Amino acid sequence: MTTYRGADSKREEFRRYLEKAGVLDALTKVLVGLYEEPEKPNNALDFLKQHLGASGPETADVEALKLEVTELRQKVEQLTEENQELKAKACIVTCPYVSVVLYPKML
Numbered sequence: 001m002t003t004y005r006g007a008d009s010k011r012e013e014f015r016r017y018l019e020k021a022g023v024l025d026a027l028t029k030v031l032v033g034l035y036e037e038p039e040k041p042n043n044a045l046d047f048l049k050q051h052l053g054a055s056g057p058e059t060a061d062v063e064a065l066k067l068e069v070t071e072l073r074q075k076v077e078q079l080t081e082e083n084q085e086l087k088a089k090a091c092i093v094t095c096p097y098v099s100v101v102l103y104p105k106m107l
Contacts, residue, residue: 026052
């Protein structure tokens with residue numbers, strides 16, 4: 001009889017832990033969403049993973065973000081070069097003597 005009560009109290013303790021952590025609410029919301037889905041997905045487990053966030057970002061999203069990062073790095077490089085050229089031109093205008101010595105190609 002004590003074994004039965006011990007297991008029962010462990011279950012109750014675990015249930016309280018899950019409830020306190022918000023796990024039960026999250027699971028309930030996802031399961032209700034699956035229940036209310038008009039067209040049930042072929043793979044219910046994938047549905048749960050996707051809606052709980054366990055599956056991570058979609059591959060298409062990751063690829064789009066990688067492409068955006070590459071484009072932005074190229075833009076930064078281009079703007080850095082343009083910035084250096086403009087600084088050199090500004091120096092030519094404000095410091096003509098130094099400009100002749102340091103930047104003879106730009107004159």
